Amino acid sequence: MNKQVKAFFYSVVVALGGFVFGLDAAVISGTVKFITAEFGLNDLQVGTAVSAPGFGVLIALLITPWLCNRFGRKKTLILISALYWVSAVTSALAPTYWSLVAARFLGGLAFTSLTVAAMYIGEVAPPRWRGKLVSINQMNIVFGLSAAYFVNYFLIQAMNNDAGWAVAVNLKENIWRFMLGSEIIPAFIWLGLLFLIPESPRWLVYRGRIEEAKAIMHRITPDDEIDGQVKAMEESLHHGTEELSGLSQFRELFHKRMRLVVVVAVVIAVAQQLSGINAILFYAPTVFEQLGGGTDAAFAQSLWVGLVSVIFTLGAILLVDRLGRRPLILIGLMWVVVSHSLCWWGFNTARYTLSEEAVVELPAEVDAAALKPMLGQEFKSDIAFKSALIDALGETEARVHSAEILKQSADMNATLILIGILSFISAFHFSLGPVMWVLFSELFPTSLRGVAIPFFVLISSVISFLVQKFFPWQLANMGGEAIFMFYGIVALVGFVWLLPILPETKNLSIEEIQLKLERK
Incomplete structure (x- = not known):
């Protein structure tokens, strides 16, 4: 393989974790009705089961910086993939509600795969390819989401049609176990493939292992660029402080020269999750049931979420290095506002009457x-x-x-609401979904990346957890009208904040981006 192909291969292998994450995140959406009936759950208990991984990732993000800096990106990814596999097995076999919550929590410890993958890919990818390669992680997430919705729909149809194999395995009684168990094989495959990738050369430079870093860079970097890139990495480390303690790195992160970076990262992290994406992805059939089509129609409509996600994420990957990060984020936020407005109007004009x-x-x-x-x-x-x-x-x-x-x-005008929801999914996956990870892989200097990326992902993850945890309660107590209005307002506020300050980072090295931001 030539060097560009190798960089692409390593990035794709690491990004397969996005597929496992997407499958894990979305497959739970199909189980909500069944685990509710089996364990007799109320709204908050349902939210706890669905959001357990969201709580697990909050814990994991606190130790991910130390793992990445102490043991390297590769070993951390291998540990994460093993956690995914164990979680999938124990979730499928869970005998009680709390054992299911515990198994899902264990899987949440692996959700930092997105953080570490963005970090790793950003560190091995050539600058002109970085946007596309980091976005592959998001592409695999939506492939995983789509696979989950198709798996759930396939199992529902097999159960309803009394397929021979479905009757033989007692699918009607165990359908949610088969849904959750669909993650077992992909997680195991990813675990095996991770042994084929090298360590991040930037981490090796960070640890002072220069010759090892150069040896790996010979696989993925033009020979005449290696010395210059290593020198730039060393200077970037010197600009910070090599071997900074975690507390020192946080102090450096919140130094006034990093102020613009911090504001941009916080606003994007908040807007990405509080615009409501995980309310839709984690509860897709539940949301679509509110449109009055019934359970089978809700699972069928969920397939559109997966298909739209794939199409528009692919569009973002093709355009992120052509149009740039700034236009995609700003266009996407206003698109989200319009989409949620359609949903709000659809629920606002709905009426409900039960006849004989x-x-x-x-x-x-x-x-x-x-x-x-x-x-x-x-x-x-x-x-x-x-x-x-x-x-x-x-x-x-x-x-x-x-x-x-x-x-x-x-x-109700169910078609209008369906269009609004799919439009929102399109906007998210065209902008906020993939581009946040691209920006997080670019904004922070090498000396702070091990702390900075997990910290801002932690902010995003806290909000994601809260959205997942309380969405069933919100749906029961606030209704669709108020929920979509709130999500639209969040996106509008994010647009207003970012319009004057969001920088463009395409085609720049990490060191060049840092110099550009410090001059602002």
Whole structure:
């Protein structure tokens, strides 16, 4: 292989962790109804099960900087891939609710794969390729998301159609276990492939192992550029302080010369997650059930989330080094605002009425007599309608049958809301999704990267955890209208903040980017 192909190969191998992450993140969306019924969960318990990895990653991000700086990027990635595999096995076999939460938490310890992958790829990729190669990580995330939605849909169809193999393995009773177990093989493959990549040359320079760094750079860097790049790395390290303690690195990170970098990183980290992406990705069938199409339609519509994610992430990869980081971020934020506005309007104009004819169409296990007090009443919000359902059927029964009851009672512009949701998914994966990782791989000097990237990803992850944890409760108590309005306002505030300060970093080395930012 020539040098560019090797750099590409190493980046792709590392980015396969994005596929495992995407699969892990989205496959849980299909299990919500089934684990709720099996373990008798309320809204906050559902949120805990779904968000357990989000809490796990908060813990992992506190030790990731030390692992990366002490043992290197490669060994840290190998440990992470092993955690993914163990989590997948134990999640699929979990006998109780809390054992499922614990297994999911273990998988969350591996979610730092995104951080370390962006760091590694940013350090081995040539400057002119960095944007595309870092974005491959995001591409693999959406491939994983898509695979999860297809796996869930395939299993639902097999269960509903009583396929021979589905009956043989008792799929109806264990479908959520098969969904979670779909991660086992990809995680094992990634673990094996990671033994084929070299250590990051920047980390070797950071540790003073110059000759080892040069030997690896001979595989991926033109020979006439190696000495110059090593010298630039050493100067960058000298500009900071080699072997800084964690506390010293944080002090350096918040030095006034880093102020612009910190503001940009914080705003992007907050806007990326608080615009609502994980509410959709982690609860896709649940969200689509609110449109009144029923459970099967909700799983089918979830496939569109995966397909749209792939298409627009590919577009971002092709354009991130051509158009630049700044235009994609700013265009994407305004696109998110418009998308959420469509969803807000769709829910704002929705009405819910349960008729006698509709009750007849409900599944036999629904207590039709208990619904009589609701007949003929018009409810002007999903919150009021669900509250009446809970009063009529009880919390557990209302949750189990809400999709089919909404299907018979909702009068809304479901197409408009579906377009708004898919538009939001498109905007996110065209801008905030991949470009945040590109910027995080570029903004920070070598001496601070091991602390800086995990720290700002920690901010993003805290918000992600909170979104995942409380979304079921928000949906039940705030309703779709208020939720989408809030997400749109967040994106608008992010746009206003970044418009005057967001720098352009395309085609610059990490050292050149740092000099540019310090001059501002």
